[in-house]
Amino acid sequence: DQYDNIIKLCKWNDKLILTTLHGFVKIWNPNTKNFENIFQPCTSRIAKLCVWQKYIVLFEMFGRTIKILDIETGQLKTTLINHSCSIFSIAILNDHKIVSSSYDETIRIWNPEFG
Secondary structure: OOOOOEEEEEEEOOEEEEEEOOOOEEEEEOOOOEEEEEEOOOOOOEEEEEEEOOEEEEEEOOOOEEEEEEOOOOOEEEEEEOOOOOEEEEEEOOOOOEEEEEOOOOEEEEOOOOO
């Protein structure tokens, strides 16, 4: 069933962004009760996702990289790489920078435009 294994949920405008156990991202429109887009940016469970402007920011369980995807197309915009251990948290700051923390005991502040 199309609603099985939903593990993360995030609001974007009037839509919902859902993730599944198998790395899929689904954009759901509650008004039409239909999925508008489904794509698979990861091969395993997505640990966390945030919305930044018109992008989805996410990382996989036990992953060391952050992926930034266009919400409407699912196209990968960029990948942020610089942690030596698994990431355990991400957040978006007021100035639209991305912050990540990792088991390598570092906190990184990223400019999503430049990495």
